[in-house]
Every structure is written in structure tokens, then in C-alpha cells.
Amino acid sequence: MGSMAGKIIILGGGIAGVSAKLRNRNAVLVDQSPFMTIAPRVIDIIQGKDQKFSQIPRNLDYTGKVNKIDFDKKTVDINGKDIFYERIIIATGHLQKYDFIRGSKYVQGFSNPEDAINLRKQLVGKKNIVIIGGGYLGVELAGAIKNVNVTILEAGKSILSGLPQKFSEWGYRLLSEMGVNIELGNPVEEVQKNHVITAAGSYPSDLTIFAGGFTGNIPPTEQEIKTRNSRIVVNSLLQSVDYPDVYAAGDSMFVENGGFIPMSAIIARSSGIRAMENAMGYRQEFIPNNFANIIRIGNQYFGTVGNTFVHGYIAHIIKEAAVALTVNHIREV
Numbered sequence: 631m632g633s634m635a636g637k638i639i640i641l642g643g644g645i646a647g648v649s650a651k652l653r654n655r656n657a658v659l660v661d662q663s664p665f666m667t668i669a670p671r672v673i674d675i676i677q678g679k680d681q682k683f684s685q686i687p688r689n690l691d692y693t694g695k696v697n698k699i700d701f702d703k704k705t706v707d708i709n710g711k712d713i714f715y716e717r718i719i720i721a722t723g724h725l726q727k728y729d730f731i732r733g734s735k736y737v738q739g740f741s742n743p744e745d746a747i748n749l750r751k752q753l754v755g756k757k758n759i760v761i762i763g764g765g766y767l768g769v770e771l772a773g774a775i776k777n778v779n780v781t782i783l784e785a786g787k788s789i790l791s792g793l794p795q796k797f798s799e800w801g802y803r804l805l806s807e808m809g810v811n812i813e814l815g816n817p818v819e820e821v822q823k824n825h826v827i828t829a830a831g832s833y834p835s836d837l838t839i840f841a842g843g844f845t846g847n848i849p850p851t852e853q854e855i856k857t858r859n860s861r862i863v864v865n866s867l868l869q870s871v872d873y874p875d876v877y878a879a880g881d882s883m884f885v886e887n888g889g890f891i892p893m894s895a896i897i898a899r900s901s902g903i904r905a906m907e908n909a910m911g912y913r914q915e916f917i918p919n920n921f922a923n924i925i926r927i928g929n930q931y932f933g934t935v936g937n938t939f940v941h942g943y944i945a946h947i948i949k950e951a952a953v954a955l956t957v958n959h960i961r962e963v
């Protein structure tokens with residue numbers, strides 16, 4: 631118990647994968663990209679930072695795309711070559727899906743540094759932007775866009791729902807002060823080239839951005855495996871309910887009977903470590919604890935640490951410290 635049972639391959643070197651590797655340096659870390667994206671810094675790119683600001687190089691054992699996983703043969707196809715594993719940890723992050731929206735060809739997603747560069751270019755000369763979704767991403771995006779009329783269309787009764795009510799109140803106030811128009815209880819019916827249609831009316835839009843719809847992003851698999859919202863269904867040991875040699879962590883996992891677990895950096899890190907420990911032979915339950923949650927709107931920061939609500943300079947420092955810690959971890963790999 632506790633020693634490495636055999637070759638462990640980590641698929642995906644994001645926060646979850648890097649944390650798993652740091653727990654067990656004998657494991658093999660694979661990613662298609664030589665850079666790891668620091669997601670909160672993607673927002674900074676809209677405001678003028680270089681793409682490199684959000685992409686940190688890190689050491690990998692294999693740089694390559696995972697094309698297929700065969701759970702029976704216990705192989706992963708990386709760049710067309712089959713590599714054998716004893717256990718794998720799937721940590722391949724998320725995808726954004728919005729093809730269910732009527733008129734989705736007029737909608738843009740937003741999830742990575744390239745999207746941020748594109749958005750920055752497209753914003754030049756635009757008058758009206760509509761953001762679909764008032765979750766943390768929609769809210770942070772709206773806070774980053776300057777000199778354009780921004781409307782957030784939110785289907786629910788509040789922005790930042792799912793978080794304590796104080797988040798919604800602060801977010802609403804700060805965005806309103808910046809001149810952002812927030813439409814609540816107003817689901818999108820159709821997106822057209824220069825308009826977004828809802829039951830309440832038509833909103834002019836030179837650019838419509840979807841800020842939600844995150845699902846898992848599992849590489850193709852030879853055999854079926856149980857997933858929920860394209861995330862691997864795992865037990866409390868983070869082990870696939872179908873294949874005991876398969877673990878999942880971060881945005882790639884859905885914990886069966888685990889209640890709502892946010893897709894967040896803290897969860898990705900703690901689940902990456904726990905998945906690795908269990909793949910090594912420990913049997914310890916994953917107990918999610920998203921102990922800090924800081925939102926940024928423009929240059930204003932607010933959120934919670936434990937049960938304490940923080941804002942202003944303290945909240946800013948906490949967010950920066952969390953990012954600096956992540957960057958430091960990446961450099962240790």
C-alpha cells in the first residue's frame with residue numbers, strides 16, 4: 631500500500647494533472663500543449679496583456695495529443711503511438727458547447743487565450759456587445775470590456791447564482807456602476823447577425839459571446855465509459871464507476887452522489903492530488919472544499935475565503951497569491 635503500483639499516466643497537464651504529477655514524480659505527464667493556461671489571466675489579455683502572460687511553459691514527459699484510450703488493452707494512443715498504462719488519471723479539462731442555441735453560428739465562445747486575442751481585436755469599433763450568461767465568466771468578461779455598450783442576458787433570477795447572495799448583489803452593483811445593462815429572467819430565444827432575440831424584446835449586438843456551457847472534454851475512447859455532461863462518472867475515490875484503473879480529476883470528473891462541485895482551480899488541484907494518491911494505492915475519499923472564491927470586475931475584487939466575505943485590496947491580494955502559487959507549482963514540474 632502506498633507505493634506505486636505500476637505505470638501511472640496522467641492525461642492532461644492542467645492544474646489537476648500538474649498537481650497529480652507533483653504528488654508522484656514517477657508518473658508520466660502528457661499534454662498536447664507545451665504551455666499551461668492560467669485561466670484567470672485570460673481576462674487580462676482582453677485588457678491588453680500579451681498572450682504569454684496566461685501561458686506558462688512546463689515540463690512534460692510526452693508532448694502530444696491523446697487520440698484514443700483503450701480501457702481493455704490499457705493503452706493510450708498519443709501522437710499515433712500506443713502507450714501502455716497500469717492506471718490512468720484523466721485530467722483533460724473542459725470544452726465549451728453552445729451549438730444548442732438557435733443561431734449559434736452568430737455566437738462566439740470564450741474560454742482560452744486565443745479567444746481573448748480574437749475578442750480584443752473584434753472589439754475595435756464595435757458599439758453593442760451581448761454576453762449570454764451571468765455566471766462568473768460572463769460577469770468577469772463584462773467587467774473587462776471597455777468603451778462599448780455591454781448587455782448581459784441571464785435566464786435566471788440573479789447573476790452569479792449558485793454563490794452566496796452577497797456575490798450577486800456586489801456583482802450587480804459594480805457592473806451597473808460601469809454602465810453594464812443586466813437583464814435577468816430573460817433567456818435567449820435566437821441569435822441573429824446583429825440582434826439577440828428574447829421574449830422581452832430584441833437587443834442590438836455587433837458581437838454575441840456565450841459565457842457558459844462548460845462540459846468535460848474526454849478524449850475518444852474505444853469502449854463506452856459512464857459520463858455525465860461529458861465528464862467521467864467517478865466514485866468518492868475518484869475512480870471510474872466502470873473501470874477501476876481509470877481515475878478522473880478536475881473538470882474531467884463528475885463525482886457520483888457528490889452533489890454540486892464547481893469547476894474551479896482549487897477543486898482541480900485537490901482532486902488531482904487525491905486521484906494520484908488513490909492510483910498509487912491509498913484509498914482516501916475526495917472531500918471537495920472550494921474554500922476561496924474571488925471574483926474580479928474590472929479592477930474591483932470581492933468574494934469569500936472560508937465563510938468570510940472579503941473585498942478590495944485584501945481580495946485582490948488573495949487572488950494574486952493563488953495565481954502566483956499556481957505559477958510556482960507549474961515551474962516545479
Ligand SMILES: Cc1cc2nc3c(=O)[nH]c(=O)nc-3n(C[C@H](O)[C@H](O)[C@H](O)COP(=O)(O)OP(=O)(O)OC[C@H]3O[C@@H](n4cnc5c(N)ncnc54)[C@H](O)[C@@H]3O)c2cc1C
Pocket residue numbers: 641642643644645646647660661662663665666667669670672673694695696697721722723724740741742767847849879880881882893894895896898
Ligand atoms: C476564462 C476562464 C477563467 C477562469 N477563472 C477561474 C478563476 O478565476 N478561478 C477558478 O478557480 N477557476 C477559474 N476557471 C476554471 C478553472 O480554470 C478550471 O476549473 C481548471 O483549469 C480545471 O483544471 P483541469 O486541470 O481540470 O483542466 P485544465 O486546466 O483545462 O487542463 C486540461 C489540460 O488538458 C490538455 N488536453 C486536453 N485534451 C487533450 C488531449 N486530447 N490530449 C492531450 N492533452 C489534452 C489541455 O491542453 C490542458 O492543458 C476559469 C475558467 C475559464 C475558462
